[in-house]
Amino acid sequence: MTRVVEVPSSFDDRSFDQFAEGVAGGGAERLLFDAHATQWASPYGLVGLLAAGQAQSEGQRERPLLTLPADRDVAHYWARAGFFRHAAEYFELHGKVPRIAASGESDVLLEVTAVRGADDVHGVVDRIQERAAAILSRELGLEAQATMGFAMALSEACQNIVEHAGTLGWVAVQTYHWRRTLKRRVVVIAVADAGIGFRRSLEATQAKRYGDRWSDGTALEAVLVQGVSRFRDPGRGQGLAGIRRYLGRWSGKLSVRSGTARFTLVPPWDDDVPLAHGLAAFPGSQMLMIIPAQDGETAGHAAD
Amino acid sequence: MLRIDLKDILERTVSDEYGDLVTRRTGQAVRQEIERDLARTGDGQAAAIDFGTVRCLDLSCADEIVGRLLREQGAVRPFVLLNVTPAHREALQFVLERHRLAVVVRDTGGAFDIVGALPDAARRVFGALTQTGTAAPEDLARRLDLSPDAAREALEDLLERGLVIAHAGTYGPPVT
Numbered sequence: 001m002t003r004v005v006e007v008p009s010s011f012d013d014r015s016f017d018q019f020a021e022g023v024a025g026g027g028a029e030r031l032l033f034d035a036h037a038t039q040w041a042s043p044y045g046l047v048g049l050l051a052a053g054q055a056q057s058e059g060q061r062e063r064p065l066l067t068l069p070a071d072r073d074v075a076h077y078w079a080r081a082g083f084f085r086h087a088a089e090y091f092e093l094h095g096k097v098p099r100i101a102a103s104g105e106s107d108v109l110l111e112v113t114a115v116r117g118a119d120d121v122h123g124v125v126d127r128i129q130e131r132a133a134a135i136l137s138r139e140l141g142l143e144a145q146a147t148m149g150f151a152m153a154l155s156e157a158c159q160n161i162v163e164h165a166g167t168l169g170w171v172a173v174q175t176y177h178w179r180r181t182l183k184r185r186v187v188v189i190a191v192a193d194a195g196i197g198f199r200r201s202l203e204a205t206q207a208k209r210y211g212d213r214w215s216d217g218t219a220l221e222a223v224l225v226q227g228v229s230r231f232r233d234p235g236r237g238q239g240l241a242g243i244r245r246y247l248g249r250w251s252g253k254l255s256v257r258s259g260t261a262r263f264t265l266v267p268p269w270d271d272d273v274p275l276a277h278g279l280a281a282f283p284g285s286q287m288l289m290i291i292p293a294q295d296g297e298t299a300g301h302a303a304d
Numbered sequence: 305m306l307r308i309d310l311k312d313i314l315e316r317t318v319s320d321e322y323g324d325l326v327t328r329r330t331g332q333a334v335r336q337e338i339e340r341d342l343a344r345t346g347d348g349q350a351a352a353i354d355f356g357t358v359r360c361l362d363l364s365c366a367d368e369i370v371g372r373l374l375r376e377q378g379a380v381r382p383f384v385l386l387n388v389t390p391a392h393r394e395a396l397q398f399v400l401e402r403h404r405l406a407v408v409v410r411d412t413g414g415a416f417d418i419v420g421a422l423p424d425a426a427r428r429v430f431g432a433l434t435q436t437g438t439a440a441p442e443d444l445a446r447r448l449d450l451s452p453d454a455a456r457e458a459l460e461d462l463l464e465r466g467l468v469i470a471h472a473g474t475y476g477p478p479v480t
Contacts, residue, residue, distance in 0.1 A: 118327040122319075125326050125360055148360055148391030155326040155362040163328070227402075234403070235367040242363040242398055 002065070005052075007035035011045030013255055013288050019045075021280040023052050031056060031064040033091065038069045043172035043190035044288045046083045046112055050170050053090030055194035055283040058167065068095030076100060081172060082111030109135065109187065110173035121158045124171060125151050132173070132187075139175060139185050141294040142250070149246045150187070150291070156239035157191045157287055164230075165195025165284060178292065182269045185293045194284040198223055198258040205230050216259030217277045224256060224263050243289065250291050258285040267292075305350045305384075305479065306341065311357040313337045324360040331368025338373065347380045350469065350478040356387035356412070366395040374405045374466075382466040382478035385409045385419075393419055408467050408477055416477050418467060425450075429458040430467060430477075438476035 005022035008015035023031070033049065035041075041049070049066075056064045066087060069075045078084060079098045087093060109132045113124055129151050136147045154173070161169035171191045178186045199219040206222055207214045222228040224244060229237030240256070244265055247254045254265040255272065262276040269292065314322055317333040325331065342351060353370075355361070374383065388396070388409040400406060400420030408430075409419050416434040418427060432447055433439060439447075445455035459475045462468040469478045 118329040121327045122322055122324060122330070125324050125362075126322075129324075129359060145390045145394065148389070149394060151324070151326075151360040152362045152391075152395060155324075155360065156364065159327055159362075159364060235371050235399070238363045238367060238399060238402060242395075245398065 001029040002032050003029045004032045004034050007033055007038045007041075007049065008045075009037055010040045011035075011038055011049070012040075012042035013044045016044065016048055016257070016282075016286070017279050019048065019052075020282040023055075023282065024280040028061060030062040033064055033066045036067045036070045036095070039071060039074060041074070041078065042176075043081070043112075043174045043188050044192070044286065046078065046081055047170040047172050047190045047192035048282075048286055050083070050086055050090065050112070051192040051194040051282075051284055051286065053087065054167070057090050058194060063092055064090070066091035066093055068093060068097065070095075072098070080106065080111075081108050081174070082113070086112055086114060086170065107175045108172075109175060110171065112170050112172045114168055115158045115161045115171055115191075116168040117162055118159075121155055121162065124158055125155050128154055128173060135175060136187060139293065140187055140291065142291070146250060149249075153243045153246045153289060154189055156243055157189060157289065159239060160285070160287070161191065161193045161195070164198070164201040165193040166201075167193060167195040167284075169193025169195065169284070178290070181271070182292055187291050189289040190287070192284065192286040197283065197285050198256075202228065202230050215261065215277070217261035217263075217275060220256060220258055220261055220263040221275070224254075224265075247289060247291065250294065252289060252291040255288040256285060257282065257287075259283075305352055306345045308338055308341055308351060308353045309357075310334065310353060310355055313341075323357060324362075325358050325365035325369065326360055326362040328364040328368055331365035334365070335369045335372055338369070339377075342377065342381070350382040350384065352384045352386050352479065354386045355389070355392055358392065361392045361395045363395055363399055366392075366399040370396055370407060371399045371403055371405065374400070374407060375403060378405065378466050382469060383407055384477070384479050387412050388419070396420070406465055406467060408479070410479065416479070422465070422467075423458075423461065425454065426458045426461045426465075426467075429455060430462055433468065433475060434477060438471070438474045440474050444475075 076098045079100045084097045133147045136142045173189050175187045199216045210218050227237040227241040251267045253267050256263050260279045260281050264272045266272050313334050317337045396419045404421045406418050406420030406422040441456040445452045468475045
């Protein structure tokens with residue numbers, strides 16, 4: 001028996017919970033991820049979709065099906081973003097995968113890239129500095145120091161997979177025009193895995209402290225607000241706190257979803273909620289960072 | 305003074321293709337190699353670590369290399385970080401504030417400063433020292449309009465943190 005999970009028409013962090021509900025419902029039947037009507041997917045949507053496929057694979061379920069977007073331009077974008085290179089490993093693909101020619105100019109700053117270990121993180125940081133520095137400076141008005149901080153934030157986000165997921169994950173970086181509320185160009189980093197998530201990663205060292213309150217939400221608060229780590233070393237637990245500070249300085253948004261909760265550092269230009277509980281369960285953790293183009297009004301506005 | 309080039313260390317320990325100090329694993333490997341170099345020199349000898357070829361320094365590496373070296377060897381010898389960029393500074397500041405530590409840095413233009421957590425009085429005295437080179441507490445007191453005791457106290461604080469060296473009654477940054 002096959003159950004259909006609809007990939008939202010506009011698939012990004014806003015529609016991800018709807019997608020997660022579709023994945024979470026039902027039993028052990030084979031899943032068909034139906035993206036034929038999808039008109040747009042953000043980097044967050046693409047790496048989240050891979051995480052959904054990964055979760056099926058690691059759960060020893062039958063390999064899920066994925067119908068490709070019917071819109072040729074959408075499928076081409078997914079190909080340019082490097083999605084299909086990884087998707088073929090987790091999904092039985094239905095539809096024609098576009099063949100794309102290499103192009104020097106692209107709003108895809110980093111194609112969907114697998115992160116398994118420290119070497120992958122080095123590769124990601126190396127590539128982003130080569131490809132992104134000029135674009136971040138020219139299109140987003142970020143200073144040179146901010147572009148280096150961008151590489152730092154990317155490195156720490158990827159290391160979160162290496163250190164805590166217990167499995168591989170993916171990262172993708174792209175610039176695009178943010179039409180909703182901001183009406184400005186943004187650069188987006190999306191990182192996702194289908195690993196053990198923050199609650200399980202911290203359980204052995206933190207659950208007792210929280211008692212009955214221990215949950216996906218309190219685990220996220222412990223990591224993102226208190227800088228807690230599962231390691232005893234006092235130097236650990238700085239990565240996500242550092243990302244928060246960096247994004248705060250550039251009026252950026254940070255959103256981390258794990259299990260049934262999502263923590264968000266909400267910038268002035270966004271109307272998200274700081275902490276969402278009781279969401280549909282989704283394995284691992286998914287992180288979104290958005291940095292808007294800078295102008296006199298927003299730069300440095302929300303630094304903490 | 306022992307001079308440690310992070311490019312050499314990266315090549316010896318991780319890869320000659322990397323120009324970035326990122327990931328905790330890389331930081332551990334680099335720090336352990338620095339510790340081997342330090343073990344070959346006597347305690348008390350200052351060490352200068354050159355960041356000149358490092359592009360990106362992430363928080364994990366800043367903590368693993370500088371944070372841990374200062375925590376474990378800061379009482380044994382002074383450290384100076386050379387060719388530190390504003391982006392390096394940002395990562396170092398974040399990490400050292402958390403540990404309540406500080407380190408002397410020299411930027412690519414040759415200017416000295418302190419990065420990390422330090423009382424204002426000590427920071428002000430260090431700033432004056434970077435302009436005079438070396439100075440006695442009384443000279444600094446006159447220059448900064450402080451009492452000699454206050455200047456001496458700030459210098460002793462800097463000395464205890466390994467941020468200055470003392471010689472024949474005068475104090476100066478730990479770099480020759």
